[in-house]
Amino acid sequence: MTFTWNLLKTAAAVLATTGALAATTVHAQAQKPIKIGEINSYKAQPAFLEPYRKGMDLAVEEINAAGGINGRKVELFVRDDNGNPGEAVRAAEELLAREQVDVLAGSFLSNIGLALTDFAKQKKVFFLAGEPLTDKIVWQNGNRYTFRLRTSTYMQAAMLVPEAAKMKKKRWAIVYPNYEYGQSAAATFKALLKAAQPDVEFVAEQAPPLGRVDAGSVVQALADAKPDAIFNVLFAADLSKFVREGNTRGLFHGREVVSLLTGEPEYLDPLKDETPNGWVVTGYPWYGIQTPEHKAFFLAYQGKYKDHPRLGSVVGYSTIKSLAEGMKKARSTDTEKLIEAFSGLEVLTPFGKVTYRALDHQSTMGAYVGRTANRNGAGTMVDYKYLDGAKYLPSDEEVKKMRAAP
Known part of the structure; x- marks a missing residue:
């Protein structure tokens, strides 16, 4: 009897120890x-992505200071793709294999965003595309593993077309960088403007390679076509060269210009006293947004970096905040649970509340539309308004057709 009792006590002690170890392991995990x-x-692309990185770091700092996500701290593992889709995919493979990351995020250039979208599908890993604007990420090439934050090419073009149609200009010229984003923006603008103004003509089209614009020849070709108005999609250094040469040759004198992205501080600030007046643009007038959510973001960003935010700052910050909200809702980093959580997820960003649509995984983040103004040798946006992205998307039927296309 004594022997049996001792055995029972020993077994109970072993079970208690095992249970404690298991609990410790679960807690540690x-x-x-x-x-x-x-x-x-x-x-x-340092002009956009340096502020973007700062926005991400601010979001991580805030999340961890508040106790993390479901009690877990957040760590960022950042890789540079050098503007190359192949390097981006190799970086993604390394992050999964060596660092064992829970999710993937990022990309700026549309061709790289598409490469990572396909990688996410092949590897069945959750991917949040923060910045790339091509519509294919959520429509023609969309998949269940990929979501996108930023206002897409179609959405921004749809925001600009009503302003373009009001100008009642018949002869339009177009200039865009010759890669996925530029091609998509030009095609969408032409289709939407033609629908709004059937008598419109597109009399010239210039598509220089990204980052290698020969501004003199481009400006001359556009001038020779004698357009009434110009639609511009160039950005970064290409934009600065185009504006400088266009100012010198008088291309913009007496002509309306509609321009994607030009109102973003990353691209508007470098123009300084060369900033053209009166262009209709999408952008980010950080100095005039008075909503509570933007004020809070602005003060936190300025307090940390002693500088004002750029649009990249908003995108980087909102990317991390979106992942945090999705993981809180899912109570997990499991891919399938995250997909379910992100479908219809609402996130408060510096631009207000956005929703990730279950239909196509596109967020409803909007954009500011206004006109450029040269004020005391600096480029600003004036007469701007915020347009809700949810109002500038194709119909559900059109989206379903695009996502079903081979």
């Missing part, structure tokens, strides 16, 4: 940091 693998063109 629960406290493991959440790893976000982020891939972007930091060296190739």
Whole structure:
């Protein structure tokens, strides 16, 4: 009897020890940091992506200071793709295999965003595309593993077309960088403007390679076509060269210009006293947005970096905040649970509340539309308004057709 009792006590002690070890293991696993693998063109596009990185870091700092996500701290693992889709995919493979990240995020250039979208599908890993604007990410090439934050090419073009149609200009010229984003923006603008103004003519089209615009020849070709108005999609250094040469040759004198992205501080600020007046643009007038959510973001960003935010700052910040909200809702970093959580997810961003649509995984983040103004040798946006992205999307039927296309 004594022997049996001792055996029982020993077994109970072993079970108690085993249970304690199991509980400790579960607790330790629960406290493991959440790893976000982020891939972007930091060296190739520093004007946008340096502020973007700062926005991400601010969001991570705020999340961790508040106790993390479901009790787990967040860690960022950042890789530079050097503006190359192949390098982006290799970076994604390394992040998954070596760093064992829970999710992937990032990309700036549309061709790289598409490469990572396909990678996410092949590897069945959750991917949040923060910045790339091509519509294909959520429509023609969309998949269940990929979501996108930023206002897409179609959405921004749809915001600009009503302003373009009001001008009642018949002869239009178009200039865009010759890669996925530029091609998509030009095609969408032409289709939407033609629908709004059937008598419109497109009399010239210039498509220089990204980052290698020969501004003199481009401006001359556009001038020779004698357009009434111009639609511009160039950005970054290409935009500065185009504006400088256009000012010198008088291309913009007496002509309306509608321009994607030009109102973003990343691209408007460098123009300084060369900033043209009166262009209709999408952008980010950080100095005039008075909503509570933007004020809070602005003060936190300025307090940390002693500088004003750029649009990249908003996108980087909102990317991390979106992942945090999705993981809180899912109570997990499991891919399938995240997909379910993100479908219809609402996130408060510096631009207000956005929703990730279950239909196509596109967020409803909007954009500011206004006109450029040269004020005391600096480029600004005036007469601007915020347009809700949800109002500038194709119909559900059109989206379903695009996502079903082979």
